[in-house]
Amino acid sequence: MKAWTWLREHAVLFTGILVIFYMLAPIAIIALFSFNDPVGRFNFEWAGFTTQYWQHPFAVTELTDSLLVSIRLAFMTAIGATILGTLIAIALVRYQFLGRRAANLLIVIPMATPEVVIGASLLSMFLVYGAKLGFGTLLIAHIMFSISFVVVVVRSRLIGFDRRLEEASADLGASAFTTFRTITLPLIAPGVASAAMLSFALSIDDFVISNFNAGSEVTFPLYIFGANQRGIPVEVNVIATMLFTVTIIAMLAVIIQQRRAEKMAEKREEEATSSVASLPA
Amino acid sequence: MKTLRQRMVPYWLLGPGLVWLALFFVLPMYFMGELSLKTGSLADGYQLTWATQNYTDAISQYSTQFVRAFYYAGTATIICLLIGYPLAYAIAFKAGRWKNLMLFAVVAPFFTTYLIRTIAWKTILQDSSPVVGFLKFVHLIPQDGRVLATSGAVIAGLTYNFLPFMVLPLYASLERLDVRLLEASKDLYASTRTTFFKVTVPLTMPGIIAGILLTFIPAAGDYVNSTFLGGTSQAMIGNVIQSKYLVINDYPTAAALSFTLLVIILAALMLYIKFAGTEALMGEDEEPA
Numbered sequence: 001m002k003a004w005t006w007l008r009e010h011a012v013l014f015t016g017i018l019v020i021f022y023m024l025a026p027i028a029i030i031a032l033f034s035f036n037d038p039v040g041r042f043n044f045e046w047a048g049f050t051t052q053y054w055q056h057p058f059a060v061t062e063l064t065d066s067l068l069v070s071i072r073l074a075f076m077t078a079i080g081a082t083i084l085g086t087l088i089a090i091a092l093v094r095y096q097f098l099g100r101r102a103a104n105l106l107i108v109i110p111m112a113t114p115e116v117v118i119g120a121s122l123l124s125m126f127l128v129y130g131a132k133l134g135f136g137t138l139l140i141a142h143i144m145f146s147i148s149f150v151v152v153v154v155r156s157r158l159i160g161f162d163r164r165l166e167e168a169s170a171d172l173g174a175s176a177f178t179t180f181r182t183i184t185l186p187l188i189a190p191g192v193a194s195a196a197m198l199s200f201a202l203s204i205d206d207f208v209i210s211n212f213n214a215g216s217e218v219t220f221p222l223y224i225f226g227a228n229q230r231g232i233p234v235e236v237n238v239i240a241t242m243l244f245t246v247t248i249i250a251m252l253a254v255i256i257q258q259r260r261a262e263k264m265a266e267k268r269e270e271e272a273t274s275s276v277a278s279l280p281a
Numbered sequence: 282m283k284t285l286r287q288r289m290v291p292y293w294l295l296g297p298g299l300v301w302l303a304l305f306f307v308l309p310m311y312f313m314g315e316l317s318l319k320t321g322s323l324a325d326g327y328q329l330t331w332a333t334q335n336y337t338d339a340i341s342q343y344s345t346q347f348v349r350a351f352y353y354a355g356t357a358t359i360i361c362l363l364i365g366y367p368l369a370y371a372i373a374f375k376a377g378r379w380k381n382l383m384l385f386a387v388v389a390p391f392f393t394t395y396l397i398r399t400i401a402w403k404t405i406l407q408d409s410s411p412v413v414g415f416l417k418f419v420h421l422i423p424q425d426g427r428v429l430a431t432s433g434a435v436i437a438g439l440t441y442n443f444l445p446f447m448v449l450p451l452y453a454s455l456e457r458l459d460v461r462l463l464e465a466s467k468d469l470y471a472s473t474r475t476t477f478f479k480v481t482v483p484l485t486m487p488g489i490i491a492g493i494l495l496t497f498i499p500a501a502g503d504y505v506n507s508t509f510l511g512g513t514s515q516a517m518i519g520n521v522i523q524s525k526y527l528v529i530n531d532y533p534t535a536a537a538l539s540f541t542l543l544v545i546i547l548a549a550l551m552l553y554i555k556f557a558g559t560e561a562l563m564g565e566d567e568e569p570a
Contacts, residue, residue: 016371019364020386023444026401027393033404044407084298095291103295105554110306112494112550113543114502116519120526120539121309124316127532144305147298205394207505208519212526224396228509232400240397247392251385 027244034237041231053234057242060235066223067239073135073219074203077142081199084143085150086192092151093158111148118145119212126213133215141213142206146199153198157191190258310543317536327533335537343521343538350517353432353507354500357439361447361496362489364440369451369488373458387448395442399509402438403429406510430512438506446495454488455481494553498546518542 007014033043037050058064092103110118122141126133165187169179185192207221214222224236317335321327340347372383390398405412406428416422428434458481466476482489504519518538525535 010375012367012371013375015364015367016375016383019368019444020383022364022441023386023390026398026405026441027389029401029404030393030397033401044404045409084301087294088298091291091294095294097288097291097295103299106299106302106307108554109547109550110302112498112546114498114519114546116502116504116522117539117543117546118306118309120522120535121313121543122305123526124313124532124536125309128312128316140305144301147302151298201391205391207396208503211523221394221396224394224400228400236397240393243394244392248389255381 030237031241031244034234034241036234036237038234043232043234043237053238057235057238060233062218063220063223063227063233063235063239066218066220069135069217070204070220073138073142074200076139077146077203078196078200080139080143081146081150082192082196085147085195085199086154086188088147089151089154089158093155093161107148107151110145111152115145115206115208116212119209122209123212133213134217137213137215138210138217138219141209142199142203145206145209146202149198149202150195153195154188154191157188161187313536314540316532317540319533321533323530323532332533335533336541339534339537340541343518346516346518346521347541349515350501350519353436353439353517354497354503356436357443357500358447358493358497360436360440361444362493365444365447365451365492366489369448369455372448372452373455374460384452387445387452390442390445396505396509398442399438399505402434402441403509406434406437429510430515432511432515434510435507435515435517438510439500439503442503442506443496443500446499447492450488450491450495451485452488454485454491458484490553494550498550501546502542 033046034053035049035051036043036046037048037052038045039047088103088107091097092100119141122137122144123133125131126137131137161184165183166179169183170176174182205221206219207225210219210222211225218226224232227233227236315329316327318329318331318333319327320330320332320335368383368387372380372387376383404410407413408427408429413422413428416428417424417426422428462480462484463476466480471479501517502519504517504523507515507517507520522535522539522542525531525538
């Protein structure tokens with residue numbers, strides 16, 4: 001009876017943990033199969049352990065080239081989308097203006113449109129104009145679908161912003177631009193940085209929209225799609241595992257850094273209050 | 282009184298980004314609509330003939346794939362809600378010090394490429410895999426049955442790939458829930474079940490609806506899962522649009538199908554925005570004073 005009550009009390013948590021295992025299972029499979037030594041072209045069945053693919057992860061030139069194209073594209077997308085999206089977010093949070101509802105709609109709808117429709121419509125336009133499909137059309141498309149996500153991330157950072165800091169800066173005679181550069185930008189920088197990382201991730205992972213607008217350019221996901229017919233090389237698993245590990249280490253570093261900064265701030269505040277308290281009355 | 286120059290500032294800030302969206306999101310929709318009403322061929326060029334039969338032909342010919350897409354996406358969305366809600370609830374209220382780790386696990390799949398994740402499911406569900414062996418052992422599937430190239434495999438793939446889109450908005454709305462209301466309900470002698478259905482669920486409704494939209498919409502247009510995990514009889518409308526555009530080059534039909542999908546999704550979205558505003562999808566919109 002007691003066991004039953006205990007189980008019931010923790011049922012939600014158990015379900016949660018079970019679902020987490022479900023989320024992580026495919027990632028474990030990807031990592032595991034990067035050590036597989038497949039028989040034949042297809043890497044779907046476990047055949048034996050080897051580290052040979054980890055020793056030469058960049059041996060397949062087509063794969064490496066596609067990865068470089070993707071990284072270049074994601075880098076440029078992140079810069080473009082972050083600038084355009086941050087400006088929109090500032091306007092939305094800081095200013096009253098006519099047409100705000102329309103602006104909000106224009107930002108929300110792309111996030112809620114199926115990717116296949118976005119890809120197809122862009123291709124329709126490029127066909128009409130006879131535009132040459134390639135890196136340029138990919139960059140246009142990637143910046144387009146990343147802008148909305150940048151706006152959402154930066155906006156949430158701006159909403160929790162103490163505007164008195166800017167007023168203080170203005171009171172001390174700083175110009176609007178100086179205030180923006182020395183007060184606003186540093187304070188929203190974490191939001192802008194995470195928006196940039198998000199658009200980088202969205203771009204490097206995009207398949208559907210790129211599938212429509214790449215022409216003969218091959219990005220990393222497009223390479224995998226093409227290779228699926230003739231068998232995906234084990235190197236893909238190696239690179240995927242490497243990317244996953246690097247991202248996680250980077251994220252952990254950011255989190256630890258933030259915690260340390262928070263603790264430092266707390267400590268400083270404590271010292272400040274105690275030194276004020278010890279002042280002679 | 283603000284000067285004209287001051288009043289123009291927000292438009293200068295909005296300008297570049299919104300122009301980009303207008304040129305490369307709104308305008309392409311117009312061109313796709315126009316293309317869907319043209320006749321002709323790739324070799325001879327296309328003329329605008331207001332060919333509305335493109336739509337009637339396309340819809341009657343591919344109604345199966347439309348229905349299948351909505352059926353797969355709908356089923357996946359329901360499963361996501363049923364397993365996502367307990368997960369979000371556990372993270373918000375039960376996880377304690379494991380909260381961040383669990384949240385991290387929810388978004389972890391995003392750190393591997395979408396296509397590779399889907400292919401990993403192909404590995405898990407292939408005919409001789411231990412998972413399929415187990416399903417045979419417990420007689421969930423027949424001894425000579427398979428999981429790959431069935432509706433089940435495609436729905437499982439969709440469920441897996443879009444689950445985070447369900448969990449994150451659910452978690453956000455559960456996290457904001459005022460726990461005192463749950464205590465009040467308990468104090469007034471409501472059972473756990475009554476509290477859940479009369480207090481928790483109604484108060485997290487914005488999260489539930491946002492989660493449903495964010496899961497259903499991308500799933501309905503998806504063709505990656507059906508390509509990798511399904512067979513030819515699991516083709517969804519996304520597969521048809523993709524092959525019409527990129528393989529067969531039958532642009533008017535493809536554009537008509539794509540436009541129809543857009544209209545259906547937008548109609549649902551507009552209905553939602555009319556009742557709930559844009560908040561649930563992009564956070565609260567406070568007008569600055």
